[in-house]
Amino acid sequence: xxxxxxxxxxxxxxxxxxxxxxxxxxxxxxxxxxxxxxxxxxxxxxxxxxxxxxxxxxxxxxxxxxxxxxxxxxxxxxxxxxxxxxxxxxxxxxxxxxxxxxxxxxxxxxxxxxxxxxxxxxxxxxxxxxxxxxxxxxxxxxxxxxxxxxxxxxxxxxxxxxxxxxxxxxxxxxxxxxxxxxxxxxxxxxxxxxxxxxxxxxxxxxxxxxxxxxxxxxxxxxxxxxxxxxxxxxxxxxxxxxxxxxxxxxxxxxxxxxxxxxxxxxxxxxxxxxxxxxxxxxxxxxxxxxxxxxxxxxxxxxxxxxxxxxxxxxxxxxxxxxxxxxxxxxxxxxxxxxxxxxxxxxxxxxxxxxxxxxxxxxxx
Ligand code: DCP
Ligand code: MG
Numbered sequence: 001x002x003x004x005x006x007x008x009x010x011x012x013x014x015x016x017x018x019x020x021x022x023x024x025x026x027x028x029x030x031x032x033x034x035x036x037x038x039x040x041x042x043x044x045x046x047x048x049x050x051x052x053x054x055x056x057x058x059x060x061x062x063x064x065x066x067x068x069x070x071x072x073x074x075x076x077x078x079x080x081x082x083x084x085x086x087x088x089x090x091x092x093x094x095x096x097x098x099x100x101x102x103x104x105x106x107x108x109x110x111x112x113x114x115x116x117x118x119x120x121x122x123x124x125x126x127x128x129x130x131x132x133x134x135x136x137x138x139x140x141x142x143x144x145x146x147x148x149x150x151x152x153x154x155x156x157x158x159x160x161x162x163x164x165x166x167x168x169x170x171x172x173x174x175x176x177x178x179x180x181x182x183x184x185x186x187x188x189x190x191x192x193x194x195x196x197x198x199x200x201x202x203x204x205x206x207x208x209x210x211x212x213x214x215x216x217x218x219x220x221x222x223x224x225x226x227x228x229x230x231x232x233x234x235x236x237x238x239x240x241x242x243x244x245x246x247x248x249x250x251x252x253x254x255x256x257x258x259x260x261x262x263x264x265x266x267x268x269x270x271x272x273x274x275x276x277x278x279x280x281x282x283x284x285x286x287x288x289x290x291x292x293x294x295x296x297x298x299x300x301x302x303x304x305x306x307x308x309x310x311x312x313x314x315x316x317x318x319x320x321x322x323x324x325x326x327x328x329x330x331x332x333x334x335x336x337x338x339x340x341x342x343x344x345x346x347x348x349x350x351x352x353x354x355x356x357x358x359x360x361x362x363x364x
Pocket of ligand 1: 017018019049062110164
């Protein structure tokens, strides 16, 4: 007999505020009132990994070229990343989470879902549990975190951004319907920029707009994902909090100090990346058989493109064809190349890290 799920779940999504930058401000309090970013140097074509909220006020953002960030904010303090320190801090935070829930799904170094439906703490009040976790992170680790509390993962994740930084937001079950109705479609889990633009073009700006669409129309435009959209725009998300999720993608990429001038130069570099990818695939015990292979290119004008095909064991000719097609699309010098595999059932934009706490060979 299948187990019946609890009537009402209590999920906390918790996410540290400007994580790498917070750790840097903790370790050097003189940075607190300055705009701070962590990332690569502009001379070596570095990008911003993250920045504090003072820097965000100048328009600095994650993944922006550092040169661009310094243009927007000339007083920006740009620090090199210290990944070992961030990993140690992450371990401390995840140990605190473990005091409050047995069902924990880590999403990244600074982010996790906790299912506290059966928690004995604070008479089961998820809001009070979240507040206590955040207070302990502040006191014991020295950085701040924000939390969202709701009956499912999708709403909890959106809610954790609501009172960020250093805040929390509860969406009670009776308020969930109105909360979701007002959300722009881009907030839906799995809806990236491209899908959001397509939905907007088709006339849906908010989840309320999308609710007017019959299921058949959603499936017609978005295939299998249409069914998910139908549920999500109504606030329905039954995904369990799971600490044992299958891998969805594996990739390696490199930004080159000097642009790769032509297709031949790209192919030489791509072969090294493919070797690296195969090595990582060998080490990733949770990686099954890939479903698709992809090649990603970023050009000197920062435009980028990804080409993929269905293949579980691509040989050199397949990789070469993918590269060639990507290159043909712009025919410009290339600053970044990436290769990767996708596995079945990948939710868009949901790439998982290889292992949260292992050294990541793709890091600079
Ligand atoms: N990160 C990165 N490159 C990105 C995005 C993030 O290297 N494009 C790193 C740096 C971040 C950390 O991951 O500190 C956590 O990512 P988040 O998306 O949670 O961003 P932050 O914690 O920095 O900021 P926020 O306060 O918005 O959560
Ligand atoms: Mg964060």
